[in-house]
Amino acid sequence: MSSVAVIRDEAGLVERLRGGDEAAFETLVESYYGMMLSVAQSYVKTRAVAEEVLQDAWLAVLQGLDRFEGRSSLKTWIISIVINIAKTRGAREARTVPFSSMAPEGEEPAVEPERFRGAGDGFPGHWWAYPANWSERPEEVILGRETLGVVTEAIEQLPDAQRVVITMRDIAGCSAEEVCETLELTEGNQRVLLHRARSRVRAALERHLDAA
Amino acid sequence: MPHSPLHITCQEVVELVSDYLEQALPADEAAVFEQHLNFCDGCALYVDQVRKTIDAVGELRAEDVPEETKARLLTAFRDWRRG
Amino acid sequence: MNAYKFLRPDGTGVFSGFHWPLPVGVPGAWVRSDVDPCRSGIHACRPRHLPLWIGRSLYEIELDGEIVDDAMKVVASQGRLLRRVDAWDEQAYDDYTRMCADRAHELARARALESWEAVIEPSVPEGGALLGFVAARIAEVIDGEDGYRRERASQAEWLVERLGLTP
Numbered sequence: 001m002s003s004v005a006v007i008r009d010e011a012g013l014v015e016r017l018r019g020g021d022e023a024a025f026e027t028l029v030e031s032y033y034g035m036m037l038s039v040a041q042s043y044v045k046t047r048a049v050a051e052e053v054l055q056d057a058w059l060a061v062l063q064g065l066d067r068f069e070g071r072s073s074l075k076t077w078i079i080s081i082v083i084n085i086a087k088t089r090g091a092r093e094a095r096t097v098p099f100s101s102m103a104p105e106g107e108e109p110a111v112e113p114e115r116f117r118g119a120g121d122g123f124p125g126h127w128w129a130y131p132a133n134w135s136e137r138p139e140e141v142i143l144g145r146e147t148l149g150v151v152t153e154a155i156e157q158l159p160d161a162q163r164v165v166i167t168m169r170d171i172a173g174c175s176a177e178e179v180c181e182t183l184e185l186t187e188g189n190q191r192v193l194l195h196r197a198r199s200r201v202r203a204a205l206e207r208h209l210d211a212a
Numbered sequence: 213m214p215h216s217p218l219h220i221t222c223q224e225v226v227e228l229v230s231d232y233l234e235q236a237l238p239a240d241e242a243a244v245f246e247q248h249l250n251f252c253d254g255c256a257l258y259v260d261q262v263r264k265t266i267d268a269v270g271e272l273r274a275e276d277v278p279e280e281t282k283a284r285l286l287t288a289f290r291d292w293r294r295g
Numbered sequence: 296m297n298a299y300k301f302l303r304p305d306g307t308g309v310f311s312g313f314h315w316p317l318p319v320g321v322p323g324a325w326v327r328s329d330v331d332p333c334r335s336g337i338h339a340c341r342p343r344h345l346p347l348w349i350g351r352s353l354y355e356i357e358l359d360g361e362i363v364d365d366a367m368k369v370v371a372s373q374g375r376l377l378r379r380v381d382a383w384d385e386q387a388y389d390d391y392t393r394m395c396a397d398r399a400h401e402l403a404r405a406r407a408l409e410s411w412e413a414v415i416e417p418s419v420p421e422g423g424a425l426l427g428f429v430a431a432r433i434a435e436v437i438d439g440e441d442g443y444r445r446e447r448a449s450q451a452e453w454l455v456e457r458l459g460l461t462p
Binding site: 020022025026029030033034038051054055058059062063065109111116124125126127130131132133134135142143147148155166170171173176191194195198199202205206 | 221223224230231234236252254255258262265266267268269272282288289290293
Binding site for chain 2: 309310347348349350365366367368421424425427428432435440443444
């Protein structure tokens with residue numbers, strides 16, 4: 001995986017795109033493809049279908065580009081397009097995120113309760129054993145290929161609503177407001193979904209790193 | 213919460229970490245949260261793990277676009293500009 | 296007004312990581328920030344807050360501008376470090392830790408709180424911040440919130456006396 005620069009001057013990029021600048025279009029594709037794929041995969045069954053969704057989405061982006069007013073960020077606008085197309089596609093395949101139930105449901109402790117001292121113990125609610133010190137591990141391990149593979153899989157396993165929120169926030173770098181608007185979530189629900197998603201990914205990373 | 217707690221437990225801390233990093237905790241909750249982190253090495257390590265998790269997730273941002281896909285999209289772009 | 300501030304041994308803020316201009320014979324430079332308790336602002340301790348924020352290095356800090364007293368700290372729009380409190384050295388830190396551990400034992404034994412006793416000595420190596428909390432927490436088990444606050448108040452008194460601080 002390459003590390004691509006975040007697009008800072010979206011307005012400038014849009015101008016160049018309207019002017020037919022192919023290099024600008026390549027930059028756009030390279031910068032946003034991964035995040036678009038991840039969002040699409042929160043709504044449809046397979047990667048192959050997700051790629052088809054992206055194909056349609058890019059066409060819709062091009063068709064809408066002349067009318068794009070910049071009221072939302074380009075990135076958020078593109079993500080909305082992906083979601084709309086993916087939803088339609090997902091509905092046809094009888095697999096959607098039911099939008100009324102995007103709201104987080106039930107209880108989901110971030111860490112198993114057994115890892116904390118109980119009511120009858122001294123210091124109830126505190127760790128029995130401390131979590132491992134990940135700062136002692138070389139950065140190449142935490143951000144290396146194998147670990148990122150574990151993270152990718154953990155995200156793929158997330159419930160759909162958690163997956164799309166963590167994708168938009170922590171992969172795509174959208175703001176909380178942008179996510180709430182795009183997904184029609186309250187601030188509180190967005191925070192709960194993000195918290196649960198991050199907790200699950202951390203737990204997956206922990207299982208992997210502790211086994212190493 | 214009905215009133216400001218004097219302290220919170222580790223079990224409560226792990227439920228608040230994401231909100232703390234978002235700066236979404238109310239002032240009095242953030243105060244007990246930081247106070248807890250000041251004396252509890254275990255939770256300081258946990259918060260560090262969550263930060264590193266977020267960093268790792270952030271690294272997933274760029275996936276290489278398959279050449280064939282890029283070529284197809286470029287064609288679509290040219291068609292659009294011509295049309 | 297003057298207050299106190301714990302920093303990491305390298306002079307950075309415990310939560311902010313901010314590199315404070317350290318006093319070297321003369322006060323450090325003024326640092327300014329908007330006040331929004333717990334989000335931004337210069338954080339400092341009145342003497343009664345010290346046990347809550349025990350750290351390795353202690354400084355006296357002058358605060359100015361907008362100053363807001365919070366339950367657990369004081370927040371200001373500007374501050375500058377006046378001097379390092381040299382009396383807060385390794386020995387003082389260890390003595391404070393030991394004092395809190397002894398108090399925790401005393402309280403736990405008085406009420407036969409064996410499950411808490413088992414926590415105390417293994418926790419000592421982690422230092423004064425933790426043991427201070429353990430002692431106050433045991434006091435709370437015995438005497439509720441008042442017990443907790445009283446224990447914290449005596450910890451603060453111990454520090455003020457030992458370090459020769461302005462109460």
